[in-house]
Amino acid sequence: MAVEVKVPTILRKHTDGAKVVSGAGRTLRELIDDLNARHPGMREAILTESGDLHRFINVYLNDEDVRFLGSLETPLSDGDTVSILPAVAGG
Amino acid sequence: MPRSTHLEGCSTVDGFAIPEHVARALIEHAQEEYPKECCGILAGPPGEVRELHRLTNIDPDPVMRYNADPRELKRVTDEIDEKDWEIVSIYHSHTHTPAFPSQTDVERAYYPEAVYTLVSLADRQDPDLRAFRILDGRIEELPVAMWDPTS
Numbered sequence: 180m181a182v183e184v185k186v187p188t189i190l191r192k193h194t195d196g197a198k199v200v201s202g203a204g205r206t207l208r209e210l211i212d213d214l215n216a217r218h219p220g221m222r223e224a225i226l227t228e229s230g231d232l233h234r235f236i237n238v239y240l241n242d243e244d245v246r247f248l249g250s251l252e253t254p255l256s257d258g259d260t261v262s263i264l265p266a267v268a269g270g
Numbered sequence: 271m272p273r274s275t276h277l278e279g280c281s282t283v284d285g286f287a288i289p290e291h292v293a294r295a296l297i298e299h300a301q302e303e304y305p306k307e308c309c310g311i312l313a314g315p316p317g318e319v320r321e322l323h324r325l326t327n328i329d330p331d332p333v334m335r336y337n338a339d340p341r342e343l344k345r346v347t348d349e350i351d352e353k354d355w356e357i358v359s360i361y362h363s364h365t366h367t368p369a370f371p372s373q374t375d376v377e378r379a380y381y382p383e384a385v386y387t388l389v390s391l392a393d394r395q396d397p398d399l400r401a402f403r404i405l406d407g408r409i410e411e412l413p414v415a416m417w418d419p420t421s
Binding site for chain 2: 187188189235237239242243244246247262264265266267268269270
């Protein structure tokens with residue numbers, strides 16, 4: 180499953196500055212593993228130590244927030260776009 | 271109006287230039303949400319504020335924290351991308367403390383490329399609007415210049 184991944188500025192240090200990278204996986208979890216193999220550091224930027232989606236990282240499959248789909252088990256299809264957007268958050 | 275330097279017709283100054291009508295809209299948003307914190311995005315061509323996009327604060331403790339609705343955030347950033355614009359600034363309000371980044375603001379400054387604009391309503395009659403860069407845990411204040419794009 181070839182998937183296009185849009186990378187936010189704060190994570191581009193892991194992608195040599197690339198805004199868009201390719202990845203593969205049948206689920207979002209597999210995609211994140213694949214991204215991490217190609218771009219070390221991506222997994223820990225997106226997931227917590229216990230392997231859950233980080234509270235302040237939003238991941239979207241096409242236009243939908245994956246928290247409203249299957250979270251890390253969200254199935255992916257060839258040609259999908261996964262976007263990563265850090266939270267707009269503070270105190 | 272907030273305290274600021276006023277530079278008429280000046281869109282590129284050494285600091286952070288914000289059109290007056292956008293600053294007014296930002297303060298209106300903060301007043302409407304009071305005592306909760308408001309949040310949103312100022313967008314435009316690189317380095318130039320043209321539009322304000324309100325976002326809904328969904329943090330469970332909205333008086334002390336903000337976290338923008340992720341679906342709205344996606345919709346707004348897609349709109350910005352389609353115009354080849356960028357997120358020039360992320361704004362939020364402090365309703366009880368000064369317009370200075372809190373420790374939480376620094377910890378959650380996930381957009382190092384953006385200017386963080388804060389408005390304080392600690393004195394509701396006299397909102398204080400200030401702008402900052404937050405890079406690697408360091409805070410740098412930028413002078414705010416209001417300007418009137420119609421003049």
